Amino acid sequence: MALPFGVIAIYVALVAWALILIRDLKRGSFGPFIWVGIALLLVLNIRYFIEGAPDAIAFFIGIYDVLDNLGVSATGGAAALAPCPDNACTVWGDRFVNHPSWGVAFHDRFLNGSNFRNSLLYVHLGLNSIVFVLMHIQLARTGAGEHKNMHKLLGRISFVCLTLATIAAIWLASQHGDVSEYGGNLSVYGFWFMSLCVYGCAVMGVLAIRKGDAVSHRIWMIRFVGSMWGAFWLFRAMLLVTGPLLRNWESASILTCIWLSAPLGILIAEIFRRRLDRKKVIAGVTNSSAL
DSSP states (O other): OOOOHHHHHHHHHHHHHHHHHHHHHHHTOOHHHHHHHHHHHHHHHHHHHHHOHHHHHHHHHHHHHHHHTTTOOTTOOOTTEEOOGGGTTOSSTTSOSOEEHHHHHHHHHHHSSOHHHHHHHHHHHHHHHHHHHHHHHHHHSOTTSTTHHHHHHHHHHHHHHHHHHHHHHHHHHTTOTTOTTTTTHHHHHHHHHHHHHHHHHHHHHHHHHHTTOHHHHHHHHHHHHHHHHIIIIIHHHHHHHHHHHTTTSTTHHHHHHHHHHHHHHHHHHHHHHHHHHHHHHHHTSSOGGGO
């Protein structure tokens, strides 16, 4: 069986990315880490538009197959592992016959689901990818200087894209009630909570700037960026850990990631914002009211 070199390349990229994070933590500057994260996000999401949802999902599941099957015999299993028809939900061929049960359900829902469901997924992924790129441009070029007009324009475009992407996410989540592998209604409410964290921060940022409160706007938009990183990258990173640890409970891993990833992203962003602002206060660059 040919090895899935695409998945192996993702593993190598993730290890390199982790090393970049360690270096950036020591330097206190996260530019390289952020741009690599954006690039990897686009690589994962653009696959859906090139290969179609089922094949892109099989690639995504393949990333988790290795760790989720670690220590499990080929003939064994666990509550959170399940086979899929013809083993089509992975890029590993017959190397792994059991896969994360949420992944099997994910693949089936978009292999055998309606065209409308697939369209909702494409809208969510495509528009969220645009938002993910634009929000970093917005942070790099604030509205306080020469980029004021462009900042406003990109902000409006980003908010429209985010609104449509969130509607698609809420709609998709509303269909999870009978999917036990996701956690049933707990996953519905969890994804709605995730959407609230993301969209709520963005709305608070918009309301603040409409009142002319640039300080609060900056704070809420940094929290929004954190929620987006949490919903995308923390969610996926946590699955790498919770999958093997919680595989004796069918939906415990996926539910943990659904409920915790976005708020953890906000918390991490807030911690780093406060540290950065304290450094600026010490340096006399800004006012302590921004803390």
